Amino acid sequence: MSALLEVKNVTKRFGGVVANRDVSLTVRQGEIAGLIGPNGSGKTTLFGSITGAHAVDEGDIFFEGGSIAHLRPAPIARLGLLRTWQQTRIYGEMTCAENMAISAREAHGHVFSLLRPVPAATRRKGDDLLAFVGLHEKKDDKAGSLSFGQQKLLEFAMALMNEPKLLLLDEPTAGINPTLINGLIDRLRRANTELGVTLLVIEHNMRVIMNLAHRITCLAHGEVLAEGTPNEVRDDRRVLDAYLGVA
Amino acid sequence: MSRATFPRLSDWHIAAVLALFGLAGPFLLPTLATQIAFLWLMVVFALTWDMLGGRMGYNSFGNIVFFGIGCYAAAVIQRDAGLPYFEGLALGLVAGAVLSVLAAIVFGAAMLGIRGHYFAIGTLGLGIAAGEIAAGWDYVGAGSGMALPLYPGELGERELFFCYSLFALAACCFLLFRWIYSTRFGLALNAIRDDQDKADAMGLRTTPIKIVAWSLSAFFLGISGGLAANMIGFIDPRDVAFAGATYGVWMVLMTILGGKGTLWGPVLGAFIFHVTQELFWTWLLGWQRVALGLLIVLIVVFFPQGIMGWLAERRARTAS
Ligand SMILES: Nc1ncnc2c1ncn2[C@@H]1O[C@H](COP(=O)(O)OP(=O)(O)OP(=O)(O)O)[C@@H](O)[C@H]1O
Ligand SMILES: [Mg+2]
Numbered sequence: 038m039s040a041l042l043e044v045k046n047v048t049k050r051f052g053g054v055v056a057n058r059d060v061s062l063t064v065r066q067g068e069i070a071g072l073i074g075p076n077g078s079g080k081t082t083l084f085g086s087i088t089g090a091h092a093v094d095e096g097d098i099f100f101e102g103g104s105i106a107h108l109r110p111a112p113i114a115r116l117g118l119l120r121t122w123q124q125t126r127i128y129g130e131m132t133c134a135e136n137m138a139i140s141a142r143e144a145h146g147h148v149f150s151l152l153r154p155v156p157a158a159t160r161r162k163g164d165d166l167l168a169f170v171g172l173h174e175k176k177d178d179k180a181g182s183l184s185f186g187q188q189k190l191l192e193f194a195m196a197l198m199n200e201p202k203l204l205l206l207d208e209p210t211a212g213i214n215p216t217l218i219n220g221l222i223d224r225l226r227r228a229n230t231e232l233g234v235t236l237l238v239i240e241h242n243m244r245v246i247m248n249l250a251h252r253i254t255c256l257a258h259g260e261v262l263a264e265g266t267p268n269e270v271r272d273d274r275r276v277l278d279a280y281l282g283v284a
Numbered sequence: 285m286s287r288a289t290f291p292r293l294s295d296w297h298i299a300a301v302l303a304l305f306g307l308a309g310p311f312l313l314p315t316l317a318t319q320i321a322f323l324w325l326m327v328v329f330a331l332t333w334d335m336l337g338g339r340m341g342y343n344s345f346g347n348i349v350f351f352g353i354g355c356y357a358a359a360v361i362q363r364d365a366g367l368p369y370f371e372g373l374a375l376g377l378v379a380g381a382v383l384s385v386l387a388a389i390v391f392g393a394a395m396l397g398i399r400g401h402y403f404a405i406g407t408l409g410l411g412i413a414a415g416e417i418a419a420g421w422d423y424v425g426a427g428s429g430m431a432l433p434l435y436p437g438e439l440g441e442r443e444l445f446f447c448y449s450l451f452a453l454a455a456c457c458f459l460l461f462r463w464i465y466s467t468r469f470g471l472a473l474n475a476i477r478d479d480q481d482k483a484d485a486m487g488l489r490t491t492p493i494k495i496v497a498w499s500l501s502a503f504f505l506g507i508s509g510g511l512a513a514n515m516i517g518f519i520d521p522r523d524v525a526f527a528g529a530t531y532g533v534w535m536v537l538m539t540i541l542g543g544k545g546t547l548w549g550p551v552l553g554a555f556i557f558h559v560t561q562e563l564f565w566t567w568l569l570g571w572q573r574v575a576l577g578l579l580i581v582l583i584v585v586f587f588p589q590g591i592m593g594w595l596a597e598r599r600a601r602t603a604s
Contacts, residue, residue, distance in 0.1 A: 114487035126482040135471055146489075
């Protein structure tokens with residue numbers, strides 16, 4: 038499998054805080070990669086660096102072989118690299134259906150190409166994806182009126198609507214009703230296998246990530262601590278120590 | 285996609301009544317023709333303000349600049365082009381529209397990157413600066429303003445002419461904007477309002493979208509400026525063209541009163557505001573400013589969502 042995303046020796050500082058130090062990571066075409074690490078270990082910061090939310094201080098980032106380290110978020114998204122947020126970001130005053138419609142890939146187009154009604158096919162696709170995440174009944178509700186967990190699901194559906202090649206998910210199961218988590222894992226897998234979206238998932242729930250990911254990278258104090266298959270990472274002494282606060 | 289418009293069933297009824305009033309009103313009430321003309325001007329003010337303030341979440345206190353540019357463009361063309369009245373007026377309106385759009389592109393590129401209160405304050409400065417520049421510029425009459433050429437028609441015809449022109453402008457503006465809000469462009473504006481960083485991260489071209497939105501507002505404001513200047517017959521840099529403290533504030537107020545980001549809110553707000561003002565203003569003698577201030581407080585405290593927003597909320601509550 039070829040590398041879709043390559044993070045090479047990235048360092049990112051916020052004032053005195055080194056949030057990422059010399060981080061390297063590869064996501065291969067078609068896989069589900071996991072990113073774990075204790076609170077404050079720099080996982081979300083790495084997502085921000087990859088998607089252009091902030092410039093990196095050192096290192097470079099490649100998507101499909103081209104450097105994206107100096108691009109802004111919108112051009113990166115148009116290349117097919119998208120993220121979701123830990124705190125979720127949706128368009129709160131718009132209905133779920135409208136959230137889906139404006140997340141379609143064709144909304145990337147030039148400003149005057151937007152001066153057309155939402156095509157029926159796009160609306161159907163939005164409906165289908167809302168049904169896919171179990172929000173079809175909420176279609177005409179304001180997105181801001183949904184619960185936190187439902188907003189997470191909506192944000193996931195919006196991302197799929199955009200047809201990304203690579204999707205970075207920041208704690209997709211946080212706030213989701215525990216009885217629904219297995220269903221969500223199943224949907225993440227189906228997004229990967231059926232829709233062909235490569236995934237990089239930040240996850241605190243060990244059961245979820247061990248189940249889902251093909252390979253896992255563990256960060257601690259902003260540095261890569263370990264990487265490998267779920268079993269290798271789980272059995273790594275340093276990972277255990279990091280989570281117990283020994284390292 | 286059903287958009288929140290209340291009362292939904294009677295959209296066409298409202299439109300029909302307004303069209304009837306627009307067409308027959310000036311005939312039936314010829315003494316009120318000028319007042320009705322100003323009413324349509326207020327509708328244009330509110331509709332154009334809502335494009336940014338309501339739909340896109342950018343509160344501009346500088347939209348008056350485009351109106352002022354429209355005033356001066358028409359006045360200068362009509363003074364210098366040596367054309368008969370109507371030809372001069374037509375050319376002046378075109379020039380006003382073009383210059384206003386150009387100004388919106390330039391100001392937009394410079395200012396639409398600024399968010400929230402900073403944008404509001406920045407645009408406020410824009411309006412004040414424009415008034416000061418006009419007041420110090422001899423080519424446009426400096427502080428003493430400019431007089432517009434006399435309307436050539438018979439007595440009373442002039443009022444009707446501007447009444448119908450401004451009605452046509454308001455109707456075009458309403459219909460075009462209504463269509464725009466039904467397209468993906470309208471959704472994109474709402475997305476920028478709700479979370480601009482998200483919209484960026486989803487690949488939307490937010491900067492061109494914002495500039496085009498402001499340009500559309502500027503287009504109609506520029507034309508309205510030329511018409512209003514001719515109707516009033518005289519432009520003062522600070523009290524007519526760049527009248528930020530009156531027109532500039534009213535734009536905001538009317539939209540919020542009616543309900544920003546709604547289809548009928550700006551129209552309703554303009555009607556209520558203008559009629560109340562005409563009824564009570566003279567009666568208030570020197571207290572207009574105080575009354576206006578009080579009105580602002582009342583609207584912001586009791587109708588933060590505006591009348592349409594309040595109605596929609598009530599409907600949602602009774603429905604559930
Ligand atoms: N914008 C910022 N400004 C200053 N410091 C920041 C900023 N963003 C993150 N940090 C700091 O960088 C470090 C890494 O934070 P980050 O949010 O990337 O961690 P995380 O691994 O996502 O943690 P969590 O599991 O709690 O989400 C923390 O010390 C945090 O305080
Ligand atoms: Mg985080």
